[in-house]
Amino acid sequence: MPSFCVLFPAFCDGLREPDPSFNRELSALETLGIPWRVVNLDALRGGDLVKAFRFFGDAPSQPIIYRGWILHPEEFSNLVDALASRGCRTITTAENYRQALLFPEFYPAIADCSFPAVWIEGSDPVHALQAAQQLGPPPYFIKDHAKSAKEIWPHGCVVLDKKAMAPTIRALQDFREDQFEGGIVIRPLMRRRYIGESPFGGELFEEYRLFFFLGSLISLSAYDRIGGSGSSVPDCRFLSQRIDSPFFSADVVVCEDGRHYILEIGDGGSSALPPTLSPMEFYSAMERTLSQAGAA
Ligand SMILES: Nc1ncnc2c1ncn2[C@@H]1O[C@H](COP(=O)(O)OP(=O)(O)O)[C@@H](O)[C@H]1O
Numbered sequence: 346m347p348s349f350c351v352l353f354p355a356f357c358d359g360l361r362e363p364d365p366s367f368n369r370e371l372s373a374l375e376t377l378g379i380p381w382r383v384v385n386l387d388a389l390r391g392g393d394l395v396k397a398f399r400f401f402g403d404a405p406s407q408p409i410i411y412r413g414w415i416l417h418p419e420e421f422s423n424l425v426d427a428l429a430s431r432g433c434r435t436i437t438t439a440e441n442y443r444q445a446l447l448f449p450e451f452y453p454a455i456a457d458c459s460f461p462a463v464w465i466e467g468s469d470p471v472h473a474l475q476a477a478q479q480l481g482p483p484p485y486f487i488k489d490h491a492k493s494a495k496e497i498w499p500h501g502c503v504v505l506d507k508k509a510m511a512p513t514i515r516a517l518q519d520f521r522e523d524q525f526e527g528g529i530v531i532r533p534l535m536r537r538r539y540i541g542e543s544p545f546g547g548e549l550f551e552e553y554r555l556f557f558f559l560g561s562l563i564s565l566s567a568y569d570r571i572g573g574s575g576s577s578v579p580d581c582r583f584l585s586q587r588i589d590s591p592f593f594s595a596d597v598v599v600c601e602d603g604r605h606y607i608l609e610i611g612d613g614g615s616s617a618l619p620p621t622l623s624p625m626e627f628y629s630a631m632e633r634t635l636s637q638a639g640a641a
Pocket residue numbers: 486488491492493494495532533534535536537550552596598608609
């Protein structure tokens with residue numbers, strides 16, 4: 346009997362199916378016989394729970410693991426409550442989700458193995474520059490409390506001088522729209538180790554993504570389609586003692602001097618699987634870990 350059920354965002358054009366971005370995960374679940382459900386996130390955001398759960402089907406007997414887009418903490422909390430009222434339990438609680446998603450929540454747990462960071466609530470550039478003084482002079486890297494606008498590098502995340510703070514924050518906000526979370530995080534701009542030009546387009550830097558489930562490290566892979574060797578990554582298993590979440594990711598970046606830093610933590614359910622990570626291996630590892638925890 347499978348020990349968990351996966352909940353995906355429904356595809357906006359075919360509400361009975363998961364969003365096609367999760368097709369590889371879906372086919373792994375089908376192969377492994379792990380049940381799944383869908384929820385209509387737009388309806389959930391709009392507060393229409395009947396519509397949100399229209400194609401959810403019967404309540405699974407197993408606890409639920411959400412795998413989907415990043416939600417605001419209040420949205421995740423609403424999802425947990427709506428599931429509870431249908432007799433379903435999530436493995437990740439609303440509190441766990443906040444702790445792994447929000448920079449100010451997880452940063453203290455990684456500060457000694459990350460590079461410096463300061464943050465503000467809201468998006469006032471004067472306030473951001475005041476806070477940034479603790480870091481020394483620019484250049485800085487900025488993001489909101491959950492995500493950056495790395496897709497529009499450099500103008501949405503790199504602050505080369507003080508006068509660039511205001512337009513960069515504006516570009517970040519415009520890019521993130523209603524996904525913008527909390528406030529601004531400011532960090533020194535680090536020199537990442539360049540791996541080369543990607544055949545898929547763009548520059549590649551050495552980064553890794555780790556997933557932890559129920560206190561165990563279940564996967565470690567290069568972040569991108571091409572990457573370095575995971576065996577070079579220092580042992581990060583201590584993180585499971587520090588992050589109050591049963592399911593989270595940790596990203597490790599390598600800088601030009603060869604040092605590894607923990608860049609950020611993420612909620613395991615809303616962190617993308619790196620392209621080289623096989624969803625079959627990922628879900629098998631989760632299944633194994635949960636059955637062992639159940640047996641213990
Ligand atoms: N301080 C920094 N200096 C240089 N590059 C950075 C810095 N912080 C993040 N990056 C780069 O930007 C990318 C996105 O930053 P990250 O903090 O992971 O935000 P996101 O939540 O959008 O993934 C990282 O994968 C890393 O390559």
